[in-house]
Amino acid sequence: METIILAVVIAVVVLGALGGLLITSRLKKPLPPPPPSKPDLTAPPAEPHVGDEAETPRDEERRTIEEVDLPGGGAPATVEEPPAAEKAPEIEIPEPSAGRLIRLRSRLSRSQNALGKGLLTLLSREHLDEDTWEEIEDTLLTADVGVQPTQALVERLRERVKVLGTRTPEELRGLLREELLKLVGTDMDREVKTEPESRKPGIVMIVGVNGTGKTTTTGKLARVLVADGRSVVLGAADTFRAAAADQLQTWGERVGAYTVRGPEAGDPASVAFDAVKEGKEMGVDVVLIDTAGRLHTKTGLMDELGKVKRVVEKHAPLDEVLLVLDATTGQNGLVQARVFSEVVDITGIVLTKLDGTAKGGIVIAVQNELGVPVKLIGLGEGPDDLAPFDPEAFVDALLGD
Template sequence: METSVFITFIVLSAVLLSLLGLFLVKGRPLSPGKRLKEFPETRDADDLPPGAPDEPDGATLVADRPEGTPTDLDVEAPEAPAETVLDTPEAAETRLARLRARLVKSNNIFSKSLLALLSQDEIDDDVWDEIEEILLSADLGADSTFELVDTLRERVKVEGSKDPARVKAILREELIELVDPEFDRSLAVDVSGRPAVVMVVGVNGVGKTTTVGKLARVMVAKDKDVLLGAADTFRAAAAEQLTTWGSRVGVPTVFSDVEGADPASVAFEAVDKATELEADVVMVDTAGRLQNKANLMDELGKVKRVIEKKSQVDEVLLVLDATTGQNGLSQAKIFSEVVDVSGIVLTKLDGTARGGIVVAIQKQLGVPVKLIGLGEGPDDLAPFDTESFVDALLEE
């Protein structure tokens, strides 16, 4: 009897365990009636893994993109390994103070010559002629030079002072008035609901790509989320150069692997990607072009128009080489007509004593100088400040 009961117990236990096994998979209960889905042992290379989205991440294109859009745009997302430390850009507010010594050095002759002439016991017509020559050689421009000289003559005559400190103060006041502190020199990058769009344009060789990279550092220093668009598709190294600049501060870059791809499409895709990523600012680098080449200038206009199908363009920054002096004025005028330039970036200002080009450009275009480049270092791009600039011109 006991043996029969024991056998019955063993059989019932086995049945219960079998039933329990039907309801347990790796320790997790299944809902009644649910079956395990069988997956094949292998997948074709094109199969998406279970749970993957229908489209891969990245700069994918849709059917309503601008005609001629390349199909292999990519985003270089600079996710550095854990051991890699990203650069920490210098705060924008401190740059001009640090770089002022360079500007002082390059304009030393300008200030010494003017102050020496204006401090003489007797300032006759010959002296005023010399003053005019110095101002003209500083690329101040004829109209501004004659206006400044006339004002200085009147004030020196009325005040009758030969004290160098007072003469310097008069000259400083008049130069500040010429440079015009009333311009709005801020960058229009504080917009709501979408990324601010900045286009950077200019002739060949002025350093546009480098300027975009340096400006990205300025934006990062201001805690902005930035995306770069490599719309210079004709210079082989441009996209790589821009990507390198961005990766140093953790900024992604949209580019095309197709040499000579439509720059307007790359620019459009960069703005679209920035919108998707909810970036604060997207900056579009464009190819250098001579201002007297109508077809190239028309292409630049197309880039802006295509971007505007997606978003307003908030800033068009024209990069000018300060060492070109008055030649830069004709460039600025044509570019402004084609893409409505909103601000000037003046590079290589530390390599010339022609600081007057700031006045000449602003007077002719009615567009402010917003940034100045004073060296080759990664943080040698600074917001322009009128009083600091004039003080550097006159510092001995």
């Protein structure tokens, strides 16, 4: 009995071992491949794999490289070139200074001839009584001619009109033109001195208060000089405003003028000294020195302006000291002129924005106040709108056509 049980146990163990081997062998067999599916004719072709180039080529023409689109479609990508270096500004050729005021006469006439027409209308009255002469005086004073010049003009007009008797419009216009020319002055030397006989360069210093257009005037004057065939060095002695030095350098670059500048808030006298030194070494014709816009009420700043003048004169005497005045400020400009003339010897006046005011009499008033001539006038914001002052063209613009 025990023998039978033992045999059964052995049989069970053997069968279990065989079953385990069978299951293990089945697990190790690879799965059969999936059944083939029908090709999808609408699907895009599969990406090529390694070795695909060895396959039999398809029955279609091979495309050239120009016909093959780059990934993403569209035109071929362009390779960006490195940015080109900034080009130096082209040198401009300014308009010659001769005849500028004639060209700008119409612009001057539009703003100024109210004075001339007003005077001609009053003088054309049949009876010139005291009230009319008072109106003539008021018209002149309103135009900033000044008290003394106005009184002198009215006295002469009274005498000549009395002698003249009958007055045609042509006679009145000729009479008024003569008297205004006497006031403006035809015998003053209005040439900007830039060519000393015994040396080079000529040295010009430009002074004035803030807001008169001083730095712009310096740049425009450089254009006038270059147009007349002279070489120029600019001295940016307004060190209190970095923008002023930048602005002046831009003006210079346009006409090929070299600009000497110093550190911001540096010593203006040092910059002015260096500008004259550079000008002498380079052999240029003219050095223009732009000073800071001094407030005439600041004693310390005005003293510094005197220092700039003294330092420059260690090289050579100044040939010109031009005072820039804003014509629209009227009588306040006379106060500025008076103070500046006490600090430096003003040799000439530049009146800016003369096309923007009807008070052209400031030309007469400032000359009468300082005893120095108006040499240049500004008649617009254009780079060539600075013109040499011509008394006859100015008076003709006052009277109109």
